[in-house]
Amino acid sequence: MRIQDLHVLPKFRDGWSYLYVEHCKIEQESKSIALLDAAGKTPVPAATLCLLLLGPGTSITHAAISALADNGCLVCWCGEEGVRLYAYGQGKTRHAHNLLRQAQLWANADLRLQVVRNMYSMRFDESLDPSLTLQQIRGREGVRVRDAYARASRETGAPWHGRFYDRNDWSSADPVNRALSAANSCLYGVCQAGILALGLSPALGFIHTGKMLSFVYDIADLYKTQVSIPIAFRVVSEAEDKLESRARRAVRDTLRERKLLKTIVADIQSALDLQGRGRLKPDDVDFDSDPALPGALWNPSGSDDAGGRNFSDDPGTGGEDADPAS
Secondary structure, eight states, X not given: OOOSOGGGSOOGGGSBOOEEEOSEEEEEETTEEEEEETTEEEXXXXXXXXXXEEOTTEEEOHXXXXXXXXXXXXXXXXXXXXXXXXXXXXXXXXXXXXXXXXXXXXXXXXXXXXXXXXXXXXXXXXOOOTTOOHHHHHHXXXXXXXXXXXXXXXXXXXXXXXXXOOTTSGGGSOHHHHHHHHHHHHHHHXXXXXXXXXXXXXXXXXXXXXXXXXXXXXXXXXXXTTTHHHHHHHHHHHOSTTHHHHHHXXXXXXXXXXXXXXXXXXXXXXXXXXXXXXXXXXXSOOGGGOXXXXXXXXXXXXXOBOSSOOOOSOTTSOOTTSOXXX
């Protein structure tokens, strides 16, 4: 049974962070899913899960994917320990208002610069002087991040020699760099789930650019000094075995304890002013109310026509059932 009213789904900010699985089979069970491996069957409440990471050796049924999609859970196919992303599904939102707002901000140089300054301001404990140039702000950001690395190293005793790693030779990286990459990959996945849940594009970044996940990197950078950096150093100081899996679980626990999903949604909305100019207006059509409802037809005058109708003068050539593209 498919969910017809998408408004009954739990809010993204109220869900679990994510679940990483590998070497198992995933099947539909009732309206949710279950994991099958050597240990037996484990039910998973898909309605409260925001992100499912599928690692190597994983197979999933068509029915399970359908159940996850109905529950608004993002599915990502990734590499071992979640360090590479291969593909992902679609978020649950059906309207494009937030995406159009993001595109508007991204395409206008002045508006984009304001979003960039907003995002940098969110990283500092104090407000930024409006007279600072973007280059000066980036310089301060570089100092802030370097201080975060140095502080984590002092507090944990884990040595730090800089951010260096080779994706083609993963084992050659030092323990802290491997733990950082594993922690960041999980943080990226959750931020991407939040972006898609709001109907935004992961590719339209403001600070980062040129990648399909540029906006994911923008949002994740808001939390690295509080999440992935201290976690990476801490897990290395405790032991060096199973670094990636321990870092991943530590990120999961931190996200839950700090209720970071709520923060991610609120920060994205604040950075793009989605609660202001970007939100639904009283006269806007909410496409969540009917998943089959087509969008409007664009006009250069700025006043869009309703979609899904044929406006021909010939009464015999269309009507409400006409092709939406007519």
